[in-house]
Structures are given as structure tokens and as C-alpha cells.
Amino acid sequence: MSNSNDPILPRWEFASDNTAGICPEAWEALAEANHGFSPSYGNDSCTREAADLFREIFETDCEVFFVFNGTAANSLAISALCRSYHSVICHETAHIETDECGAPEFFSNGTKILLATGPGGRLDPDTVRSIITKRTDIHYPRPRVLSLTQPTELGTMYQPEEIRTLSALATSHNLKVHMDGSRFALAVDALGCAPADITWRVGVDVLCLGGTKFGIGTGEVILFFDRALADEFAYRCKQSGQLASKMRFLAAPWKKMLKSGGWLEGAAHSRRCARLLEETLRPIPGVEILYPVEANSVFLRLPESCHAALKARGWQYYVFIGGGARLMCSWDTREEDIRQLAADLTAAAS
Numbered sequence: 001m002s003n004s005n006d007p008i009l010p011r012w013e014f015a016s017d018n019t020a021g022i023c024p025e026a027w028e029a030l031a032e033a034n035h036g037f038s039p040s041y042g043n044d045s046c047t048r049e050a051a052d053l054f055r056e057i058f059e060t061d062c063e064v065f066f067v068f069n070g071t072a073a074n075s076l077a078i079s080a081l082c083r084s085y086h087s088v089i090c091h092e093t094a095h096i097e098t099d100e101c102g103a104p105e106f107f108s109n110g111t112k113i114l115l116a117t118g119p120g121g122r123l124d125p126d127t128v129r130s131i132i133t134k135r136t137d138i139h140y141p142r143p144r145v146l147s148l149t150q151p152t153e154l155g156t157m158y159q160p161e162e163i164r165t166l167s168a169l170a171t172s173h174n175l176k177v178h179m180d181g182s183r184f185a186l187a188v189d190a191l192g193c194a195p196a197d198i199t200w201r202v203g204v205d206v207l208c209l210g211g212t213k214f215g216i217g218t219g220e221v222i223l224f225f226d227r228a229l230a231d232e233f234a235y236r237c238k239q240s241g242q243l244a245s246k247m248r249f250l251a252a253p254w255k256k257m258l259k260s261g262g263w264l265e266g267a268a269h270s271r272r273c274a275r276l277l278e279e280t281l282r283p284i285p286g287v288e289i290l291y292p293v294e295a296n297s298v299f300l301r302l303p304e305s306c307h308a309a310l311k312a313r314g315w316q317y318y319v320f321i322g323g324g325a326r327l328m329c330s331w332d333t334r335e336e337d338i339r340q341l342a343a344d345l346t347a348a349a350s
């Protein structure tokens with residue numbers, strides 16, 4: 001029994017998938033990589049082997065770069081595709097628009113982001129087409145990139161055919177296709193597709209692939225399926241402070257977890273937990289689930305009194321994304337935490 005005088009500690013279990021720690025397999029990989037001397041700046045065998053594994057798993061001879069975080073991956077990838085007078089079309093809820101502090105524009109020296117819409121965080125092709133074709137004159141920033149997030153910021157997914165439709169539209173107007181895959185492993189797990197079938201085979205030119213959100217400590221990857229687009233990209237990484245000198249420690253967790261399949265296990269666990277969370281919370285009076293739960297997030301609309309009660313119990317979560325309370329599961333989510341949150345919400349709602 002807790003004493004009613006005990007201070008309520010903040011609980012970060014559902015605030016984000018990056019409030020979780022480093023998963024055991026990634027931690028072991030770091031320890032295994034941590035012996036002796038090895039060439040720096042990516043010229044080591046660990047980085048080379050990890051890059052080869054990406055080529056094997058994606059079934060294509062892509063260019064592979066490791067950077068420290070997702071904002072850098074997206075911003076540098078976009079800067080390689082755009083000139084300063086170009087524009088990038090993305091969903092209005094896209095991370096590159098709402099959560100990167102203008103870094104994509106900064107790294108590409110002024111490229112403008114143009115916002116499209118569509119239900120559930122997914123781009124609607126007609127809206128995208130109308131933005132691409134709206135103007136062709138010299139006074140308008142020329143559309144050059146279509147950026148999609150898979151899974152989306154609202155925890156929904158594009159089906160392979162939807163990606164194909166969007167990229168065909170982009171390509172027919174001479175746009176390149178960028179995919180923000182900070183949670184891409186969830187899409188591979190959910191759709192049961194080969195990674196190639198939801199990327200380059202359906203027209204994606206560049207994928208920013210996240211490791212942090214499924215349990216790696218640091219290290220996101222940029223895969224250029226169109227190798228010509230990666231011309232001089234290493235210089236961009238270096239100039240922006242994203243070239244790790246001890247790169248083997250970014251590459252080692254990827255190498256181990258791509259080889260073992262572990263990169264999909266944490267994702268699968270977090271998806272299972274999100275479904276359980278949804279099933280557990282849905283019947284509670286006053287709770288409205290806002291979007292289909294396809295990835296590792298559950299978005300809720302709650303009465304104000306419930307927000308206050310959950311806050312009083314220490315639960316931390318964000319309400320600035322998607323218009324509701326966003327609860328995220330991770331590789332480390334425990335069933336008992338789901339039960340505890342549900343019990344607190346049930347008490348609050350009654």
C-alpha cells in the first residue's frame with residue numbers, strides 16, 4: 001500500500017517511445033564493439049558490415065549513411081534533394097514540419113515546406129496533386145520532394161499500393177520521394193512486407209530509417225536507393241557535425257539487430273502493447289480513440305477532468321500531436337503499466 005503522503009513521481013512509460021532506455025541487444029552490441037582499436041569515421045569493419053546488411057535486407061545496392069538523430073537524417077536527406085528555391089510537400093502533421101525547428105529549411109538554405117492534408121496523417125493524392133500543379137511560374141517555390149512518414153505521426157500506415165500511387169504522382173512531376181521512417185520497423189512488422197516492397201520497389205528514393213525508437217541508443221540511417229542522389233553527401237554529414245568519429249558505436253547495434261532480426265522484435269512488442277492498451281482503454285466511459293491503432297501509439301480524447309486526474313497520478317503524455325492525448329508504447333512497455341494506467345483512468349472517469 002502506498003502512503004497517501006508519498007510524493008507522486010512522474011511516470012514516463014507512455015510519454016514517448018524515446019523515454020525508454022537502450023534495449024539489451026543494442027547494449028550488448030556496444031559492449032562487443034568496445035575492444036581494441038579500429039579505423040575512425042566509418043572506415044571500420046563494423047560499419048562496413050552493417051552497411052552491407054542494409055543492402056542485403058533491402059535487396060539493393062543502396063548508399064548507407066549513419067547520423068546521430070532523426071532530425072539530422074531528414075534534414076540532410078532533404079538538403080541533398082533540394083536547392084534553396086525548391087519546396088517539399090508533406091502532411092501538415094509531418095515531423096519535418098512540426099518538430100524539427102526548421103532544420104530541413106535551414107540545411108537546404110531556404111527550401112520551403114508546403115503542407116498537404118489527408119485523413120489519419122496520410123497524404124491524400126488529390127491534395128498533393130493540386131499543390132504540385134497549382135503554379136508553374138517563377139514566383140512560386142518549385143516542388144521538388146514529396147515526403148511521407150511511414151508509419152505516420154498519427155500511428156497509421158500507408159499500404160504499399162498507396163505509396164506506389166503517391167510516388168508515381170511525384171515522379172510524373174519530376175519530384176523525388178523521401179520517406180521519414182523513424183518508426184519504419186513497425187511498418188515492416190505490421191504489413192508483413194519485405195522492406196523493399198514498401199520503399200524503392202514502390203518508388204521511394206531516400207529512406208531515413210530510425211533506430212532510436214525501437215531500442216538503439218543513438219544512430220539513425222539514411223539509405224539512398226538512387227545512388228546518384230548521394231553525390232557528395234558525406235561532406236554534408238561532416239559539415240553539419242553528423243559524422244561520428246567512432247562510428248562503429250552507431251553501426252554496431254544495427255549490425256547485431258539486423259543480423260538477428262532483433263530490429264523487428266522491439267517494434268512487434270510495442271505494437272502488441274499498443275493494441276492491448278487500446279483494448280483496455282476503449283471501454284472506459286468518456287474515452288474516445290481518435291485514430292486506428294496500427295503502430296505503437298494510441299490517441300485518446302478525454303474529458304478535462306480525466307487529464308487532471310491522470311496528471312495528479314504522475315502520468316506524463318503529450319497533447320500537442322493529433323489533437324488528443326498521445327500514449328506511446330516501446331520495446332520496454334510492461335503489461336502491468338498498461339493495467340495501472342487503465343485503473344487510474346477508470347477511477348478518473350467514474
Ligand SMILES: *Cc1c(COP(=O)(O)O)cnc(C)c1O
Nearest residue numbers: 069070071072095149153180182
Ligand atoms: C522521433 C521522430 C523523428 C526523429 O526525431 P529526433 O528527435 O530528431 O531523433 C523523425 N520523424 C518522426 C516521425 C519521429 O517521430
